[in-house]
Amino acid sequence: MNLETLRIERKKWMTWKNIAPLRESLEKIENCKADIVLDNTIKIDAVFDEEAIYKTAKLLMPWRKGPFQIGKTFIDSEWQSNMKYNLLRPYFDLKDKKVADIGCNNGYYMFRMLEDKPKALVGFDPSPLYKTQFDFINKFVQSEIKYELLGVEHLEFYEEKFDTIFCLGVLYHRSDPVAMLKQLYKGLDKKGEVILDTFYIEGEGEMALCPESSYSKIPNIYYVPTVKALKNWCLRAGFSEFEVLQTSVTEANEQRKTEWIEGQSLEDFLDPNDSTKTVEGYPAPARVYVRLTKDKK
Numbered sequence: 001m002n003l004e005t006l007r008i009e010r011k012k013w014m015t016w017k018n019i020a021p022l023r024e025s026l027e028k029i030e031n032c033k034a035d036i037v038l039d040n041t042i043k044i045d046a047v048f049d050e051e052a053i054y055k056t057a058k059l060l061m062p063w064r065k066g067p068f069q070i071g072k073t074f075i076d077s078e079w080q081s082n083m084k085y086n087l088l089r090p091y092f093d094l095k096d097k098k099v100a101d102i103g104c105n106n107g108y109y110m111f112r113m114l115e116d117k118p119k120a121l122v123g124f125d126p127s128p129l130y131k132t133q134f135d136f137i138n139k140f141v142q143s144e145i146k147y148e149l150l151g152v153e154h155l156e157f158y159e160e161k162f163d164t165i166f167c168l169g170v171l172y173h174r175s176d177p178v179a180m181l182k183q184l185y186k187g188l189d190k191k192g193e194v195i196l197d198t199f200y201i202e203g204e205g206e207m208a209l210c211p212e213s214s215y216s217k218i219p220n221i222y223y224v225p226t227v228k229a230l231k232n233w234c235l236r237a238g239f240s241e242f243e244v245l246q247t248s249v250t251e252a253n254e255q256r257k258t259e260w261i262e263g264q265s266l267e268d269f270l271d272p273n274d275s276t277k278t279v280e281g282y283p284a285p286a287r288v289y290v291r292l293t294k295d296k297k
């Protein structure tokens with residue numbers, strides 16, 4: 001696969017009629033390195049045109065991941081992404097490593113990962129909107145993070161291999177999860193590792209829920225496995241070790257409706273009479289966080 005041709009092709013996505021006005025608004029804001037604080041809220045000390053910053057941020061809605069504070073503008077994203085980042089924080093050290101974040105969205109986790117001083121940080125996400133949000137934040141951070149408008153399906157053809165690959169919240173969106181895990185495997189250097197999370201269901205069996213048309217009102221969810229089934233997928237994809245790091249249930253303080261998204265959020269996705277179930281009657285969203293090792297250490 002020729003990634004260079006694909007990159008040229010995808011660069012044209014930025015001229016789509018829903019994206020072009022966002023790019024124009026972004027270009028009007030001066031590039032200016034600001035002081036940043038990499039904390040739960042990524043704080044950017046912007047010292048100029050507050051109004052243009054606010055207006056551009058609003059144009060770039062919906063903000064799913066964050067939060068960010070740029071000057072006086074507080075982007076209170078739908079997800080408190082700091083919660084997932086903080087949960088995973090004890091399990092990795094990225095110093096001098098080549099790191100990829102697959103499904104990186106607007107790059108919230110990658111900006112946080114700068115604190116470790118990795119050798120390289122590459123985000124993969126085929127969304128021109130999220131790439132534009134990333135470019136907006138990076139106007140002020142001016143990091144060396146590379147954002148590729150590519151998907152997990154391109155990872156095996158990528159010019160570099162990685163020491164650590166994060167793949168958070170993507171597996172359940174893929175109709176062939178074992179194929180996706182193989183793609184992650186092929187993206188790793190010899191001693192590499194993957195940090196992954198996905199929805200799971202309780203149970204001792206080696207089985208997966210296959211939602212009819214949606215899960216928690218999300219249409220493109222294909223499989224929700226038990227932890228044992230997930231382990232089998234990972235071993236079949238070639239990983240030599242599978243380690244469960246944590247499990248968690250999504251609570252209303254982690255995902256909620258704010259003025260920075262349109263439409264609905266978690267409270268509308270659960271059964272109003274029984275919050276342990278989705279509106280479709282499936283078990284409510286719970287996540288398992290795992291580390292996959294390519295070769296035994």
Ligand SMILES: C[S@@+](CC[C@H](N)C(=O)[O-])C[C@H]1O[C@@H](n2cnc3c(N)ncnc32)[C@H](O)[C@@H]1O
Pocket residue numbers: 065081102103104105106124125126127130150151152153167168169170
């Ligand atoms: C549920 S969000 C997860 C975002 C973030 N990783 C997290 O855990 O908070 C899924 C992300 O995957 C991205 N995505 C969609 N198709 C993809 C693909 N083929 N390869 C990689 N990422 C993809 C979406 O644009 C979106 O940003």
